[in-house]
Amino acid sequence: MTSTSWTKKYQPKHLSEIKGQELAIEELKNFIEKFKESETDKKSVILYGPPGTGKTTLAYVMANESNFEIFELNASDLRGGEKLREVLAPAIEQKSLTKKGKFLLIDEVDGISEADRGGLSELLRIIEFTSQLVIITANDIWNKKFSELRKKSEIIPLKEIDSKTIKNALIEILRKEKKFLKEDILTNITIKAKGDIRAAINDLQVASSLSDPSEIFIDERNKEIDIFNVLRIILKEKSDNSLLNLFDSVNKPMDEILLWIEENIPQDYNPEELARAYELLSKADIFRNRVYKQQYWRFLVYSNAFLSYGISSSKKSEKIGFTNYKKPTRILKMWMNNQKIEKKKSIAEKYANYVHVGKKRALKEFPMIKQFLLKSQVQKELRLTEEEINYLNNSA
Ligand SMILES: Nc1ncnc2c1ncn2[C@@H]1O[C@H](COP(=O)(O)OP(=O)(O)OP(=O)(O)O)[C@@H](O)[C@H]1O
Ligand SMILES: [Mg+2]
Incomplete structure (x- = not known):
């Protein structure tokens, strides 16, 4: 496998290599010129636009081509308050020390969440007292929390690339x-x-x-069998060995599949069949718990076999006709809620390890760090699983 990513390998080094953003480049050049000549009161510029269109790249390349250094601050630096001033002081008074001026880069300002007003007002203060140009990037700056920042800044859109x-x-x-x-x-x-x-x-x-x-x-969906088909195959059709692999292609966690089966067996089975099926269901459940408690993954195989082949063969004959399978409601809700809490915990833990803060604190500050976790680059960096990412995207 290739080791470096092509986006990194082919990252533009010169303005001419930034594709499809001629207008934005021109506008930024003009603004920097005005800033240098003190022809504008503004000290900050916001580059905003959809993901992967070159905002961060433009900031870096522009700095390089106009012989400036980039001094990057992230959302958590801004939260630092005192510490931030300490970090910034030399950057702000640097002019006399080296010839190179600095751009202060606040990359992805939308990472500063509602709960994090401190960071935003700190940013406004920086813009007020710095003598450097502040470059801010964002996907979306139309939230009203940014209204003050918008007023103070030159605003330059970057377009989707055609x-x-x-x-x-x-x-x-x-x-x-x-x-x-x-x-x-x-x-x-x-x-x-x-x-x-x-x-x-x-x-x-x-x-x-x-x-x-x-x-x-x-398309992932084409590969999946939906849960209604699974129920039909298990509860209606004749049992055969292919049932043992049935769950491999279902896009639902096993615990949830178990709940669906449990909810719907009574619709198709007579009392005698039902008794056998329930017995197997409870066995499947027991083995699943052992998997969790003893981390013995082999038990999963047994559990799945009970659930698929076992329950299927509990019926005496094939069933015909259409059944309107129901979604398991009450237990599913409880279970899903539990899952959510688990996801939140596991995400907080990854975050905590990464930024070296305590897990408890990460959990407490979850609403705040959530904004930051929504960034796909961050999700990659923290190695979040697909389920964890879904949780982030779907939780309010
Ligand atoms: N306009 C462009 N021309 C050429 N390559 C680009 C352009 N925009 C992005 N890329 C490629 O995509 C990579 C990521 O771009 P960049 O980080 O600048 O995107 P971004 O707009 O800052 O995205 P995000 O909103 O996620 O921060 C670059 O390293 C480069 O390989
Ligand atoms: Mg970026």
């Missing part, structure tokens, strides 16, 4: 990598990216590493 530009960029990278992909794959990657050139480059790298590049387009 598909032709993306496609050309992909072709250029393939040429440099001496790799080849079919035209329709390139087109599909481009469409899927929806203006996010970083996403397109990442997909390109994955696709060109696959023996069948078209695999990256297989």
